[in-house]
Amino acid sequence: MAGRRDSMDDGPADLFGNAAPQPSARGPVAFPQAPSAxxxxxxxxxxxxxxxxxxxxxxxxxxxxxxxxxxxxxARGSLASLILWGGPGVGKTTIARLLAAAAGLRFVQLSAVFxxxxxxxxxxxxxxxxxxxxxxxxxxxxxxxxFNRAQQxxxxxxxxxxxxxxxxxxxxxxxxxxxxxxxxRCQVLxxxxxxxxxxxxxxxxxxxxxxxxxPLTPEARATLRAMADGDGRYLLNMVEQLLALPPQREAxxxxxxxxxxxxxxxxYDKDREEHYNLISALHKSLRGSDPDAALYWFARMLEGGxxxxxxxxxxxxxxxxxxxxxxxxxxxxxxxxxxxxxxxGSPEGELALAQLVVHLATAPxxxxxxxxxxxxxxxxRATGSLMPPAHILNAPTTLMKDIGYGKGYEYDxxxxxxxxxxxxxxxxxxxxxxxQPTDRGYxxxxxxxxxxxxxxRESRGS
Numbered sequence: 001m002a003g004r005r006d007s008m009d010d011g012p013a014d015l016f017g018n019a020a021p022q023p024s025a026r027g028p029v030a031f032p033q034a035p036s037a038x039x040x041x042x043x044x045x046x047x048x049x050x051x052x053x054x055x056x057x058x059x060x061x062x063x064x065x066x067x068x069x070x071x072x073x074x075a076r077g078s079l080a081s082l083i084l085w086g087g088p089g090v091g092k093t094t095i096a097r098l099l100a101a102a103a104g105l106r107f108v109q110l111s112a113v114f115x116x117x118x119x120x121x122x123x124x125x126x127x128x129x130x131x132x133x134x135x136x137x138x139x140x141x142x143x144x145x146x147f148n149r150a151q152q153x154x155x156x157x158x159x160x161x162x163x164x165x166x167x168x169x170x171x172x173x174x175x176x177x178x179x180x181x182x183x184x185r186c187q188v189l190x191x192x193x194x195x196x197x198x199x200x201x202x203x204x205x206x207x208x209x210x211x212x213x214x215p216l217t218p219e220a221r222a223t224l225r226a227m228a229d230g231d232g233r234y235l236l237n238m239v240e241q242l243l244a245l246p247p248q249r250e251a252x253x254x255x256x257x258x259x260x261x262x263x264x265x266x267x268y269d270k271d272r273e274e275h276y277n278l279i280s281a282l283h284k285s286l287r288g289s290d291p292d293a294a295l296y297w298f299a300r301m302l303e304g305g306x307x308x309x310x311x312x313x314x315x316x317x318x319x320x321x322x323x324x325x326x327x328x329x330x331x332x333x334x335x336x337x338x339x340x341x342x343x344x345g346s347p348e349g350e351l352a353l354a355q356l357v358v359h360l361a362t363a364p365x366x367x368x369x370x371x372x373x374x375x376x377x378x379x380x381r382a383t384g385s386l387m388p389p390a391h392i393l394n395a396p397t398t399l400m401k402d403i404g405y406g407k408g409y410e411y412d413x414x415x416x417x418x419x420x421x422x423x424x425x426x427x428x429x430x431x432x433x434x435x436q437p438t439d440r441g442y443x444x445x446x447x448x449x450x451x452x453x454x455x456x457r458e459s460r461g462s
């Protein structure tokens with residue numbers, strides 16, 4: 001995930017597509033429809049195990065199963081332009097290539113990493129010549145999100161008039177990475193990371209193809225699948241390293257396997273979508289009062305390299321927004337945890353943030369202050385510049401006293417129960433009920449207090 005891109009890996013190491021040369025800056029590359037029958041010498045295992053039919057693609061049954069959307073398109077004979085969105089090693093390139101074969105289209109590949117406007121124009125001209133002779137073209141663009149807005153706009157006319165069936169592959173959220181004009185002309189299909197069952201299918205195929213069982217205990221086999229983290233190509237690259245070990249050695253346990261092979265780096269990009277996905281997961285786990293899930297997402301962010309100060313800032317916001325007055329201690333605790341991290345640094349300071357995560361997850365929740373503040377902002381914008389009532393204005397000069405500033409003000413500490421019940425909203429403005437405490441945590445006591453004070457106000461008609 002981190003540090004690996006499909007655009008750089010979909011050549012000889014691509015698990016899911018036919019052997020083919022990489023696209024270059026000199027232009028598009030057309031591929032034959034049929035896979036190579038004879039593997040090249042020293043051909044990587046991932047290359048040898050590429051699916052040759054759509055039925056052999058693993059882990060994407062929601063698209064390629066009997067009722068999958070791609071199966072339905074092929075059955076209707078109306079393959080639409082597509083954006084394939086998914087992580088590395090899940091089959092984007094292969095699916096595009098096999099779709100072209102299934103639909104009888106010429107397959108042309110471009111990489112947005114290496115290509116520019118001139119390459120696009122050449123690809124479009126070739127597609128027009130193919131169309132003029134009665135054929136069709138599937139133009140596959142890897143890392144399509146790397147094209148700028150003008151380049152993306154260049155696809156619009158050839159997609160609209162059917163010159164090409166465009167299939168773009170991206171690891172980034174198309175909502176943010178692609179412009180709306182292009183998205184409106186394509187269907188976005190999400191490819192899932194490979195689950196445990198799909199990974200096991202790949203391991204079985206590897207053993208059947210090589211005729212050698214993996215030198216792993218059952219527990220280590222499960223560890224190997226986990227180490228690949230949903231990336232089939234990475235899994236088979238690790239399998240190839242295992243099969244290169246001397247034969248007849250003792251089966252590896254999980255600890256020995258971990259010493260031998262490197263775990264795939266977790267997908268986390270601090271300025272891209274995964275950053276926002278994980279902080280959203282942390283925030284919602286806290287709101288849902290699940291300390292275990294919250295600790296997990298907190299750890300995932302730290303292990304991915306997130307700045308703990310960013311997490312501390314978001315936790316402090318959560319204390320004010322989602323815990324609020326149900327636990328008034330949550331906000332000062334958040335500030336204290338943040339300060340503790342600043343004083344201790346990493347890694348000791350992360351423990352203070354972990355304590356804060358657990359406190360916020362287990363605290364009673366109320367967003368009454370948050371809702372009340374937003375209502376107050378709307379009311380402030382709607383009411384303009386209404387003056388406070390005269391009786392609550394200070395009167396430091398004789399003139400101000402003469403015109404009524406401070407007249408009739410009642411000092412609340414001198415009133416029974418410490419509340420006068422006077423009106424503090426502008427004269428003529430309807431009283432608003434902005435803060436409405438819940439019956440959770442400390443707010444239960446606050447609500448009881450407010451009910452008592454509101455009865456005093458009502459008795460005075462204020």
